Amino acid sequence: MQRPPKTVAITGAAGYIGSRLLRQLESNPNIGRVIAFDKKPLPYPIHNISYYQFDVSQPITEFLVRHRVETLVHLASAYSHTSTYQDWAEETALDQTTLDAIQESCVDARVKQAIFLSSHTVYGAFPDNPVPLTEAAPLRDRPGDFLGEASVVSELSILDFLSKNLQDAELQPTKVTILRTCPVLGYSDDHQRVERIFPNRFWGAGDNPPYQFLHEVDLAELLEEVIEQEAEGVFNVAGEGVVFLRELADITNRKLTQLPPLLAYPADWLASKRKQQTTGYWNLHLTRYPIIMSTGKLKQTLNFRFEYTSMEALNAFVNYNGI
Numbered sequence: 001m002q003r004p005p006k007t008v009a010i011t012g013a014a015g016y017i018g019s020r021l022l023r024q025l026e027s028n029p030n031i032g033r034v035i036a037f038d039k040k041p042l043p044y045p046i047h048n049i050s051y052y053q054f055d056v057s058q059p060i061t062e063f064l065v066r067h068r069v070e071t072l073v074h075l076a077s078a079y080s081h082t083s084t085y086q087d088w089a090e091e092t093a094l095d096q097t098t099l100d101a102i103q104e105s106c107v108d109a110r111v112k113q114a115i116f117l118s119s120h121t122v123y124g125a126f127p128d129n130p131v132p133l134t135e136a137a138p139l140r141d142r143p144g145d146f147l148g149e150a151s152v153v154s155e156l157s158i159l160d161f162l163s164k165n166l167q168d169a170e171l172q173p174t175k176v177t178i179l180r181t182c183p184v185l186g187y188s189d190d191h192q193r194v195e196r197i198f199p200n201r202f203w204g205a206g207d208n209p210p211y212q213f214l215h216e217v218d219l220a221e222l223l224e225e226v227i228e229q230e231a232e233g234v235f236n237v238a239g240e241g242v243v244f245l246r247e248l249a250d251i252t253n254r255k256l257t258q259l260p261p262l263l264a265y266p267a268d269w270l271a272s273k274r275k276q277q278t279t280g281y282w283n284l285h286l287t288r289y290p291i292i293m294s295t296g297k298l299k300q301t302l303n304f305r306f307e308y309t310s311m312e313a314l315n316a317f318v319n320y321n322g323i
Contacts, residue, residue, distance in 0.1 A: 005032025008227060009069045009111075011056045011102065012076035014038035017117070017184065017219060021073065022046045024220040030228055035067050037076065057098040064109035071113045071227050074102050092150045099154055103161045106174050113175040113230055115223065118155050120182045120212070120238070120293055121148035125285035132294035135180070135234045142285060175232040179222070182238040182293065182310075185317035186216030194321050202249050203268040204258035206287040210242035215308035215316060222304060231302055236293035239310040245287060251314060252323050261288065 008025060012018045013036035025031045026047050036042065036051045037060060052063060056076050064072070077095060106114045123133050124140035139156065141149040155178060162176045183197065214237060222237060249256035259267060261284075268284055298304055308316070317323075 003030070005030055006070050006227065007031075007033045007035065007067055009035040009037070009060075009064060009067070009072040011037045011060075011072070011074050013051070014040040014042050015075060015077075017216065018075045019043050020186075020216050020220045021075070021223055022049070024224050025227075028224060028228075033067065035063060035069055037063075057094065057101055059101050059105045059108070061105045061108040064105055064111060069109065069111055071115065071230075072102070072106055072111050073115045073223060073227070074099070075117060076102075092146075092153060095150065095154065096157065099157055103158075107165060111174055112172070113177065113227070113232070115177045115179070115226055116154075116158055118178050118180045119147060119151040120180055120236070120291050121145055122151045122155055122180060123291050123293075124148055125289040125291060127289050129289055129291065131290070132292045133236070134294045135236055135297055145285070175230060177226055177232050178234045179226070179237050180234065180293065181219065182212040182214050182291075184214045184216055184219055185313045187316060187320045194317075194323065198248075198252045198254055198323070201255040201257060201271070202245065203264050203271070203284055204245055204256060204287045205261040205264035205284045206245075206258075206289075208244050208246050209287050209290040210244050210292060211248060211286075211290065211310070212238035212242055212292060213310040213313040214239050215306075215313035218306045218308055218313075221307070222298075222302075225302055225304055229302060233297075233301070235298040235301070236295050237298060238293050238295055239308055239313050240306050241309045241311060242292065243310050243314055247311075248314070251318055 008031055010018055010021060013022055015038065018038065019042070022034060022036065025034055034046065034049045036049055037054050037056050039053065039055055041053065042051055050067060054060065076098060122139045123129060123137055124142040124145065126140060126142065130137070139152045141152040158176060158178060165173045218239060219237065246256065264284055
């Protein structure tokens with residue numbers, strides 16, 4: 001028996017990933033309607049959508065109930081993917097307030113599935129990390145990695161929410177899905193984002209470490225697949241293969257300075273201070289202790305195959321932005 005089309009809610013719908021997901025779901029016959037939330041207007045019109053220019057740090061229960069939302073994809077974030085300086089304490093607190101409101105709304109509206117994006121940085125750059133890392137690896141934030149610290153806080157909150165939800169739900173509890181992604185690239189033409197992801201000079205404190213990238217098309221298709229299959233659990237998400245640091249510098253036309261750790265860290269700190277940017281220590285840690293994730297669980301559970309490799313995702317981003 002064929003299921004009726006689903007109603008899906010998306011927070012942060014006007015953002016980089018949110019807007020790409022809207023386009024993906026627009027042509028899906030199994031999605032009956034999309035309920036979109038963002039403080040900003042949508043970048044282009046989308047068919048069969050109800051859009052609310054609303055701050056989701058406030059509960060959205062009434063909207064979810066009104067439209068009988070079955071699945072919610074939470075993409076709204078206080079963090080900027082373009083700014084080189086952020087007040088991480090303030091933004092982490094705001095992100096947590098928003099996350100609490102979303103979780104409460106999902107329970108009150110009896111949403112069947114809630115999907116959250118996380119980051120590979122929850123594993124931390126540590127010398128004892130196995131290669132590759134599976135989802136069974138512990139969450140470990142490294143001091144100085146603000147995104148990692150914030151991501152760990154968020155994930156622990158989600159896991160706590162899941163535990164309480166399973167205990168307290170009178171009816172069927174909300175299914176929870178966490179996708180831990182590596183950096184997402186593709187057809188974004190935001191030059192501030194280019195400068196933040198790929199600064200004019202890369203500092204290296206290791207030999208020639210590998211990196212993983214994820215194409216935005218693959219992420220949108222994966223989110224669509226998770227919605228359709230109602231898959232739950234924690235999954236690592238990364239494109240096939242890796243890009244090594246020297247390849248990365250060459251493809252992005254960036255300078256690369258590789259130094260022993262005792263020299264690399266002070267040099268990077270001085271460069272960051274001159275530019276009044278957040279220190280790049282986290283990137284230096286990654287050049288010594290790369291975070292490489294296994295995607296075996298995702299492929300086996302969802303039978304999902306990535307269309308783009310890490311190298312292809314990088315080249316798409318570079319070519320689209322004329323780097």
